[in-house]
Amino acid sequence: MNALPTTPSKLRWTVAMVLMGFVAAWALLNSPLADPQTPKAAAFWAATLGVAMLALTGIRRLAAMDGAALYATATAALFGLWLLYFWQLLGVALDVPRVLLPTPSLVGAAFSEHFSTLETDFVQTVVRAVALGWLLGSGLGFAVGIAIDRMPFLQRGLLPLASLTSTIPLVGVAPIAVMWFGFDWPSKAAVVVLMTFFPMLVSTLAGLKATDRLERELMHSYAAGYARTLWSLRLPAALPYLFSALKVNATLALIGAIVAEFFGSPTSGLGFRISTEATRMNMGLVWAAVAVAAVTGSAVYASLVALERRAAFWHPSIRGNK
């Protein structure tokens, strides 16, 4: 499908289509057709199909728009919204057992009902274990990378081994960390430190090599010393590598902390909440805890991307995909 040049009338039509979809969706959700008591006849399926077609047309039209970056974001947001809607509609109408798959409204209710519990869990897992472990692990990886920058022997020894650790399931050290550092958050932070250290080390070493000879010789001709070259040339050039490691590490850190909580934790923490409430079949709260973790992960990722755009705005990799 070719991109349509965006004109005001096209835009108006697209907005109208999307709004029409919303109205139809709202009507269907509140009609007796969607009531779990009424038997699901052809009428319900026809109406659902109609709404789905409307939704699809709206998304397609929006996706075909050219111009502002806002359109792309809006398309993704609309798609997500429709997914939630159909989850809710089918969940209610077909009376899916809430143990199996709670509807979004139930998850929302569980979220507001257990807000204070989830807040404690968030502080326990994210603010303490993940944030601290992530900073410490990435910081250590970076520091070691800088420290061995002038020791090629150590670099040649460490780099292959550090790269190999990415093929090893490092989360497996979680039970050992729990034995050594106790049930509380330090053991989770320790797992996170171990998981985030190696990606950062590998990226730092790769990033410091990212300058080419011409640039380094220019610095040399300016009579810039080692420290000056590092600060003014090599570290800025390494920024994209450092940021990609930070992004990878943000995901790894959440995984590490949550898995470590499976092996024993005090009575709070997102991983603890998920595993205990799942055994009690309280799926609304489980999904709410997952949603908290998901939003945290996405928010951290998005803010790192935004930070990278500000810090390394001059870099070709960022200028390229404006």
Place this chain on the structure above:
Amino acid sequence: MATTTNSTPQPWSLRLRVEGLPVLVILALTLLAWYALAVYLNAPGAIERVLDPKGPWNWRDLVEATLAMQRPVLPAPHQVALDLYSSLFDWPLDSPRNLLFHVAVTGRSTLVGFAMGTLLGLVLSVCIVHSRTLDRALLPWIVASQSVPVLAIAPIVLVILGSMGFSGVAPKAVIAMYLCFFPVTVAMVQGLRSPQVIESEMMHTYAASRWQTLWLLRLPAALPFLFPALRVGIAAGLVGAMVAELPTGAQAGLGARLLTGSYYGQTVQIWSALVMSALLGLTLTGVMAGLEAMVLGKRRQA
């Protein structure tokens, strides 16, 4: 991978010295540090339980005691190696005491999940490359899905699939799949778009259909992108398969082995399961790297 011969300008002895020696030195240092740490961490327990806290003993007794404890805080490397050896050779292959039995269980769910994830990733990437709507609506969610700690949804997947009558390999494979499909999708979208405009236009002048362009131009061009993603994917799949064994309280598998070890304080068992999973991870990625060399190595010569 010693593929160089003596006739190459860089003889293998030099390569060994430049590339092998530093690695060996680091490994030796790690081993030494491990022993030192084992002595240090186990000393309090050893003094309390093995040696008489008041009685006469010297440093030699202490070191010997710390390196031969039943449930050490940190087992010495040779203890782990001995445990691995005895579990591999003293028990039949189908006994739960044999680690290879657990490797087989975890490896199967990893491979099934990896196959499903790769297939899903390939299908998704082909769809995304051919549809602007999917590119804009779906791709951002696929990227966002990975900033979700997918392992947190393991219990949910287990409940849903369990109520649908699936148990055993299927739930674990689904979680492994969730971790595998992402690198494949993203790399393949990039790879399928990698052909230059001029190459695509040439296919157009040949009146090639979409399918022919995909098969003859885009897919071959995407292969160098695919294989690194497969290596990442299979390693991630192993993590997924191991973690999926935790909330099931599974009786078999490397993850379950870690869990029972931590329940009963069997540190040596935990460490040998860890070493085994590391070996499994290395083997799986090694196989992928070998496959890559086989497929793409020919192309480089041509």
